[in-house]
Amino acid sequence: xxxxxxxxxxxxxxxxRAKAVxxxxxxxxxGEIFGLLGPNGAGKTTTILxxxxxxxISAGTARVFGHDPxxxxxxVKRRVGYLPDTVGFYDNLTAADNLHYTARLMxxxxxxxxxxxxxxxxxxxxxxxxxKKVGTFSRGMRQRLGLAxxxxxxxRVAILDEPTNGLDPQASIELLELIRSLKTQGVSILLSxxxxxxxxTVCDRVALxxxxxxxxxxxxxxxxxxxxxxxxAVEVEAMGGxxxxxxxxxxxxxRSVEEPAAGRWRIAxxxxxxxxxxxxxxxxxxxxxxxxxxxxxxxTIYTRYFQGEGVRHAA
Amino acid sequence: xxxEGSPWQGLGVVTLKELSDHFTxxxxxxxxxxxxxVALAAVYGAIQQIRDVTAxxxxxxxxxxxxxxxxLPSFVSFLSFLVPLMAIGLGFDAVNGEHSRRTLSxxxxxxxxxxxxxxxxxxxxxxxxxxxxIALWLLxxxxxLITLGVPPGGEEMARAFIFLLxxxxxxxxxxxxxxxxxxxxxxxxxAALVTLGIWLFLxxxxxxxAPAIAQAVVPPDNQEALLVTAQMLTRLSPSTLFGExxxxxxxxxxxxxxxxxxxxxxxAVMGAPLPLWDSVMVxxxxxxxxxxxxxxxFVGGYVAFQRQEVRA
Ligand SMILES: Nc1ncnc2c1ncn2[C@@H]1O[C@H](COP(=O)(O)OP(=O)(O)O)[C@@H](O)[C@H]1O
Ligand SMILES: [Mg+2]
Numbered sequence: 198x199x200x201x202x203x204x205x206x207x208x209x210x211x212x213x214r215a216k217a218v219x220x221x222x223x224x225x226x227x228g229e230i231f232g233l234l235g236p237n238g239a240g241k242t243t244t245i246l247x248x249x250x251x252x253x254i255s256a257g258t259a260r261v262f263g264h265d266p267x268x269x270x271x272x273v274k275r276r277v278g279y280l281p282d283t284v285g286f287y288d289n290l291t292a293a294d295n296l297h298y299t300a301r302l303m304x305x306x307x308x309x310x311x312x313x314x315x316x317x318x319x320x321x322x323x324x325x326x327x328x329k330k331v332g333t334f335s336r337g338m339r340q341r342l343g344l345a346x347x348x349x350x351x352x353r354v355a356i357l358d359e360p361t362n363g364l365d366p367q368a369s370i371e372l373l374e375l376i377r378s379l380k381t382q383g384v385s386i387l388l389s390x391x392x393x394x395x396x397x398t399v400c401d402r403v404a405l406x407x408x409x410x411x412x413x414x415x416x417x418x419x420x421x422x423x424x425x426x427x428x429x430a431v432e433v434e435a436m437g438g439x440x441x442x443x444x445x446x447x448x449x450x451x452r453s454v455e456e457p458a459a460g461r462w463r464i465a466x467x468x469x470x471x472x473x474x475x476x477x478x479x480x481x482x483x484x485x486x487x488x489x490x491x492x493x494x495x496x497t498i499y500t501r502y503f504q505g506e507g508v509r510h511a512a
Numbered sequence: 513x514x515x516e517g518s519p520w521q522g523l524g525v526v527t528l529k530e531l532s533d534h535f536t537x538x539x540x541x542x543x544x545x546x547x548x549x550v551a552l553a554a555v556y557g558a559i560q561q562i563r564d565v566t567a568x569x570x571x572x573x574x575x576x577x578x579x580x581x582x583x584l585p586s587f588v589s590f591l592s593f594l595v596p597l598m599a600i601g602l603g604f605d606a607v608n609g610e611h612s613r614r615t616l617s618x619x620x621x622x623x624x625x626x627x628x629x630x631x632x633x634x635x636x637x638x639x640x641x642x643x644x645x646i647a648l649w650l651l652x653x654x655x656x657l658i659t660l661g662v663p664p665g666g667e668e669m670a671r672a673f674i675f676l677l678x679x680x681x682x683x684x685x686x687x688x689x690x691x692x693x694x695x696x697x698x699x700x701x702x703a704a705l706v707t708l709g710i711w712l713f714l715x716x717x718x719x720x721x722a723p724a725i726a727q728a729v730v731p732p733d734n735q736e737a738l739l740v741t742a743q744m745l746t747r748l749s750p751s752t753l754f755g756e757x758x759x760x761x762x763x764x765x766x767x768x769x770x771x772x773x774x775x776x777x778x779x780a781v782m783g784a785p786l787p788l789w790d791s792v793m794v795x796x797x798x799x800x801x802x803x804x805x806x807x808x809x810f811v812g813g814y815v816a817f818q819r820q821e822v823r824a
Contacts, residue, residue: 271517
């Protein structure tokens with residue numbers, strides 16, 4: 198990883214005696230999508246607010262492009278685009294006018310504004326409704342308008358708090374696609390979400406939060422190896438055939454076979470056993486309908502990690 | 513701690529946006545109607561009375577502002593309760609409104625200081641109030657010209673103009689108070705209620721309560737101290753200060769606003785009007801008091817806003 202864009206060291210936030218964020222340390226590299234993931238109330242939003250200087254830091258340091266958000270807020274805010282959790286706009290103004298206002302706050306002149314706003318709205322697919330009042334916009338359109346603001350700003354890093362929250366699956370897939378396309382333009386992205394599985398596909402690296410602390414950090418594959426002990430998961434769907442489960446379990450390298458539904462098997466194994474599994478199904482006289490290799494799911498990693506913790510504590 | 517960049521960056525942008533919001537809002541429509549109705553009612557009432565009573569008065573025009581005719585109050589009494597209502601109406605949701613629209617954190621993540629947002633909102637609301645008050649003032653003077661048929665003298669106009677400025681300062685106090693509570697309370701309804709409560713207390717209850725408090729703390733044999741204390745206490749209310757300013761400015765025979773001492777009466781012809789500048793000096797402490805209260809309340813709101821967590 199070349200350059201560090203965001204750096205948090207021992208970042209802590211106290212509310213009275215309770216610690217909402219407890220000594221969090223992480224860094225986001227240039228051009229990376231970094232996910233702050235964890236259940237509601239884990240401290241993700243509070244961490245983001247401290248990075249932006251929107252709340253005081255109780256202890257530790259935060260640096261954005263080397264600037265301290267408390268002492269040099271303007272330097273930080275010039276380079277960072279922020280999409281708050283459930284972003285709001287002025288409902289009585291049009292989408293374009295809302296962006297004009299923020300663009301003027303950024304100090305853009307009229308000509309640049311016109312061009313950038315049109316381009317940004319086109320980018321997020323809102324050109325058609327540029328002159329409609331935001332009051333009529335759906336949740337997904339508001340989120341996209343928020344992204345348009347970040348695009349317009351030419352932000353070097355985008356901080357997105359729960360960007361897919363409250364969106365239907367289609368809208369959230371589209372939004373994640375937009376986020377990915379931001380990355381291809383060299384924007385570094387820090388995003389938070391409590392929907393682990395939904396965002397795991399876009400994140401290069403993730404930090405899993407629990408009760409104000411980062412419990413796990415790394416790429417999804419690394420975390421999978423670390424918590425699930427490596428290994429692969431192969432899913433088989435077949436019709437007919439007898440004793441398939443038994444045949445699959447007998448394969449060398451198989452650790453376990455589950456049957457979550459009739460005609461579906463999930464094999465945990467040491468290597469990619471798709472070929473062998475297909476052969477066994479056919480040999481048992483079944484018809485193979487589907488065969489897939491699963492990435493470990495973050496949800497599973499998270500849950501499994503805490504089961505492990507529980508056992509350790511109990512012991 | 514030195515901060516980089518100007519604290520006023522974005523001030524003009526915020527002020528213009530807020531001004532345009534105010535001028536297109538439904539509240540402004542209400543204000544405009546109030547202005548017209550108040551001007552008509554006040555002039556109508558005053559004209560009748562002035563025609564009946566005052567034949568020869570060097571300050572005939574100023575009577576337009578101060579004369580009441582039952583059951584209508586005079587123009588200045590109209591103003592003394594209309595102005596706080598207008599100011600509170602424009603200020604009570606200044607900051608918490610941005611919060612509930614969830615726009616605050618988006619705006620504050622732009623490269624501006626919070627100073628610019630708060631001060632811009634204050635300037636825009638004060639500008640809106642000033643425009644309404646100037647319109648009202650012009651309307652009353654215009655109606656006066658038509659109905660009285662005599663033009664006002666230069667000194668009368670000067671007094672009326674200073675009175676207008678004082679009214680704007682009076683509006684500033686209530687605006688700053690409303691904005692302070694719009695920072696402190698997350699709910700706009702709570703902020704409005706608390707501000708209105710304080711206004712009622714200071715305007716209606718406090719003038720009655722102050723003498724009672726004075727009696728409780730000052731030994732009863734010292735009449736003078738009692739009077740002075742009571743008066744000092746009532747002056748904690750901006751409404752009292754405004755009333756005293758009005759008295760000094762629009763009633764040129766007013767020589768003093770405190771208890772009268774013999775020394776002040778020496779050489780004075782009772783009933784003779786003071787020159788303009790002397791009248792302003794009589795009201796000067798009150799005028800400064802109004803401006804100082806505005807600044808103090810604004811700074812209070814500013815301090816509260818600086819340290820506030822902005823969670824969308
Ligand atoms: N103003 C506050 N006062 C006290 N506790 C707070 C305050 N704001 C947030 N918290 C607590 O801080 C914790 C972290 O909240 P948050 O960062 O919003 O979580 P997340 O974004 O991960 O859902 C929560 O337990 C919440 O109750
Ligand atoms: Mg959150």
